[in-house]
Amino acid sequence: MNILEKIAQSKSAFSKSEKKVAEVILANPQTAIHSSIATLAKMSDVSEPTVNRFCRRLDTKGYPDFKLHLAQSLANGTPYVNRHVDEGDGPQEYTNKIFESTMASLEVARQSVDINVVNRVVDLLTQAQKISFFGLGASASVAHDALNKFFRFNVPVVYFEDILMQRMSCMNSSDGDVVVLFSHTGRTKSLVEIAQIARHNDATVVGITSAGSPLANECSYVLSLEVPEDTDMYMPMASRIAQLTLVDVLATGFTLRRGNKFRENLKRVKDTLRNSRYEKRD
Amino acid sequence: MNILEKIAQSKSAFSKSEKKVAEVILANPQTAIHSSIATLAKMSDVSEPTVNRFCRRLDTKGYPDFKLHLAQSLANGTPYVNRHVDEGDGPQEYTNKIFESTMASLEVARQSVDINVVNRVVDLLTQAQKISFFGLGASASVAHDALNKFFRFNVPVVYFEDILMQRMSCMNSSDGDVVVLFSHTGRTKSLVEIAQIARHNDATVVGITSAGSPLANECSYVLSLEVPEDTDMYMPMASRIAQLTLVDVLATGFTLRRGNKFRENLKRVKDTLRNSRYEKRD
DNA sequence: ACATTAAATGTAGTAAAATTACAACTTTCA
């Protein structure tokens, strides 16, 4: 587990002086890994053995071992999980926190993806007669994005923002059609209804939503993404990004399945856009 | 750069004994990071100063510093550097690669963001009479998402997919209006025109695009995101996610600027959605 | 082939860093 996270969490288990050490390390971890125990002790205004005890409390063998763990936590661009934005943060702080927590969420999401389902869904998509992408609210833009991606593949793909259009579209669906539904919570009533309608019309329904939700129960296949809740801002943030990344994964799987020739075709699609762009001169 | 790669590459620059050290480290790097210079010397059958010289040749300050670098390289099982999807990849591989390269891109993007501009743009947004979000193609869904976010803030916010609507909207803009334009390349002609129209009508134009592009030149403020090119798939992937994360940053800055009371208001907006959802029972 | 020089490696001593043992000081609760 990420040791910075661990420090933040076990704060209550620390003694007064140990907390001082924790503060200093959390404030500038990059400095910490390049300091000796003596300098860190001085920075935290405690004695050297206190720093040592601090390290052991975190289940490391001692200071050098702790530094190693710290270095690893800082290495992989997935620094602090759960770095929530708070009131007093300036632009520098909140910007970093948002980026970092987004990355952390992606890491969690990555580990929660069921590869077998991914593979199965890619299968379905490559064989689909028609693909529909629907989502409401924040997930609408995810569906929108999926449309954009799959549109390039020259397959029949459908996306509606309007809930009634979505319903009508699903009513007209049939065997061989795939309906992909996006919803973080999986509790949006209208979307659950759409899933039901689509299934009654023999379409295959894929839900990109949270496991065990009402929507998940109505789907033929569920790609569940475990994403730390964005409780702070009352806005969906990380969940959306995880969904989009999953769309990238599906799109990538799709192109790989279609093979090399198909990818050349994609390049042509991109080239077509050239006329609508200003040339890049190097 | 990953130090293990570096060791492998600089093999020719090493002396005979140094090569022995390199071998041992490459063979079992996990052991190496937990060994002292003495044990590593014994394992490699060389003297301690040789190990030390080996470390310096790799541009580290000494053995402890080298261990730090090594630990970072080992963190997270070869982190995400240049992990491009290729032909033979199975679902497991391409899923991981996509997630990892997305995270890597976010890290790069984070470092390239100009905090001062972020702060300035948040300023503008909080004071705007009307906010418009426009983007075309892949960036359309980003604009769509921005709409969704800022709509919750109860500020006049506008988004159109249709290029003509976008133009008309910009023609009607006036002093105090802020137009935010999304484009990865910044070379889409119609979007550059929109920037010009908006500026002629005294609106403030914010570009979320690449620095130095034609679009950037037409904007009052440019939030440039440096994102590694997604050359592989001929599809915008990481750039999009970086833009979305930046939208999150702006939205967060916005709410922070508006203060605590405002955030309670956000909570109410969220609660309003409750009726359209199935209850969650724990 | 041998001498001369440069490079590489190791030995031994030194400095620095981390850890331990223990003493002094706080806090807690009867």
Add this chain to the structure above:
DNA sequence: TGAAAGTTGTAATTTTACTACATTTAATGT
């Protein structure tokens, strides 16, 4: 208030890393 548990610091010890220098090995020219 005073004993016990917990916390923190001082000083000594041990471990670790580094430096200076001596020795060996390799390279080059005569």
